Amino acid sequence: MKAVTWTGINQLSVEDVPEPQILNDHDVILKVRRTTTCGSDLHLLSGYIPFMRAGDVIGHEFMGEVVEVGKAVRERKVGDRVVVASFVSCGNCWYCRQEMYSLCDNSNPNPGITEGLWGQSIGGCIGYSHAVGGYAGSHAEYVRVPYADVGSFVVPDGVSDDRALFASDAASTAFTGVDLGGVRPGDTVAVWGAGGVGQLAARISAIVGAAQVFVVDRLPERLEQARTHAGAETIDYTTTDVAAELRERTGGRGPDVCIEAVGMEAHAPGAHGVYDQVKQQLRLQTDRPTAVREAVMACRKGGSVFTLGVFASMVDKFPLGAIMNKGLTLRGAQVHGPRYIPRLLELMERDELVTEHLATHVMPLSEAPRGYELFKEKQDGCVRAVFTP
Amino acid sequence: MPNPLLDRAADLGGTLLNRLQGLKLPGVGTASVSDDPERAARRWRAVTVLCSPADVRVDDLPAPLVALGSLVEVRVTPAPGDKGTEIAARYRATPSDEELGRLRAALRASKQLLETGEVLRMDPRPHGERKQTPQGRLLDGVVANAKKEGVL
Known part of the structure; x- marks a missing residue:
């Protein structure tokens, strides 16, 4: 079958690879109908997320049709149209039972790597680094889905492939x-980053009742989407002092909740942006935490800062004093997909959550390297490139 | 065709992962002292399994732990806060790094069997051309040893 493979830093290829097989009784094999680029893939491409092997099939945000089921699968059958959670979860360990699915104890076959990095291993992720399992990814004609009863969800008839796709990971x-x-x-919510995740965080904040939602970015086409599809107020950080603007627009308080949806390659204008970039490229820090720092400083006293963007390891110049003295709650997580996908599909079915606009570039799998180039360089207004194997 | 350089790189990858677990750099990770090697090797290794203590009997352990035979001692205790059952094991004599790796892998596999009924398999998996470079083989060595390493 055809698949998109990582072949080195900033190098992708489309290769013929063997088809996946049922390896465990809880597996299904999926014929992929839609699979999309994600901002976290860019960290793999750039070489900031280690433990990639040349030839790895990438892609973790996808949906498709079940074509084969393992003998212990009870809830899925051949022919089901399903969307799949990016993180793999067994459904039976303590973390899965607490609905902290990305912390699954049993789904990362390489626990020694992340235990060394972070003190504990997290769950596995499809189509990502070997540090989270080295599963073959979804940018392929077929993909293996382990523990399919836990991580795959039947898409309602009224929800299109193009909409359901983003329930997999971004939403x-x-x-x-x-x-x-x-x-x-x-609440007043501020979201840093107007990519797919940031826009959907803004929209979902409004759905759960936030009174005021801001989105911070620099790309005009993405800020326009945030205004149009999420109903957010927007701030361009290249022309505006974000913290000052947020204070002015919130009666001097600052946002109740600040959601960082940027990650380890955050851009920043001026000297401190250059400083972080140089330190990262010299491997003196692994991550550029520009947006998190700003969120901590902008957040109201006693508020909450959430890191949704992917970080790998160490940062410096982190305002821990602000967190302690302002009484902030700082929290982060990888995605707990099965906890939210059923509700997302309901929202999508009722047209309360629309996502099709994120797919600015739809193309066959054979054009994936060009799709990633558009996505990485933000060319031609690309928000997400979606592949149709 | 065998390539001694590439084989050496793979071996080095496995060894590096083992050594990295115990590495403490200034400003990175914990600030406490490291155990001396004897104490570190003799520590109990443990997993918490989400099941009743009645479901795990020392005289009827999962196959991966049984395979270690009388070389290890095993204790089973209830975990606090409804978190299940703690299974801990350690060698009766001071083990080698390789033996410790087998114990970690056996504990993890036993937990999977008790919680999910099977041990997760990964290979064969689809992939493109694996370039036979020293860096690639180094990673192969890391991945091959990742089940047997870690802080467990």
Whole structure:
């Protein structure tokens, strides 16, 4: 079958690879109908997320049709049209039973790597680094889905492939941030990053009752989408002092909840942006935490800051004093997909959550390297490139 | 065709992962002292399994732990806060790094069997051309040893 493979830093290829097989009784094999680029893939491409092997099939945000089921699968059958959670979850360990699915104890076959990095291993993720399992990814004609009863969800007839696709990761990641960040009715929420996750975090904040939602970015086409599709007020950080603007527009308080949806390659204008970039490229810090720092400083006293963007390891110049003295809650998580996907599909079915506009570039799998180039360089207004294997 | 350089790189990858677990750099990770090697090797290794203590009997352990035979001692205790059952094991004599790796892998596999009924398999998995470079083989070595390493 055809698949998109990582072949080195900033190098992708489309290769013929063997088809996946049922390896465990809880597996299904999916014929992929839609699979999309994600901002976290860019960290793999750039070489900031280690433990990639040349030839790895990438892609973790996808939906498709079940074509084969393992003998222990009870809830799915051949022919089901399903969307799949990006993180793999067994459904039976203590973390899964607490609905902290991305912390699954049993789904990362390489626990020694992340235990060394972070003190504990997290769950596995489809189509990502070997540090989270090295599962073959979804940018392929077929993909293996382990523990399919836990991580795959039948798409209602009224929801299109193009809409359901984003329940897989972008929307469920956004919901994770909104929910665990503690957004409540009447809150003011600020979201850093107007990519797919950031826009959907803004929209879901509004759905759960936030009174005022801001989105911070620099790309005009993405800010326009945030205004149009999420109903957010927008701030361009290249022309505006974000903290000052937020204070002015919130009666001097600052946002109740600040959601960072940017991650380890945050851009920043001026000297401190150059400083962080140089330190990262010299491997003196692994991550550029520009947006998190700003969120901490902008957040109201006693508020909540949630890191949704992907970070790998160490940062410096982190305002820990502000967190302690302002009484902030700082929290982060990878996506707990199965906790949110059923509700997302309901919202999508009722047209309360629309996502099709994110798919600015739809193309066959054979054009994936060009799709990633558009996505990485933000060319031609690209928000997400979607592949149709 | 065998390539001694690439094989050496793979071996080095596995060894590096083992060594990294115990590495403490200034400003990175914990600030406490490291155990001396004897104490570190003799510590109990443990997993918490989401099941009743009645479901795990020392005389009827999962196959991966049984395979270690009388070399290890095993204790089973209830975990606090309804978190299930703690299974802890350690070697009766001071083990080698390789033996410790087998114990970690056996504990993890036993937990999977008790919680999910099977041990997760990964291979064969689809992939493109694996370039036979020293860096690639280094990673192969890391991945091959990742089940047996870690802080467990």
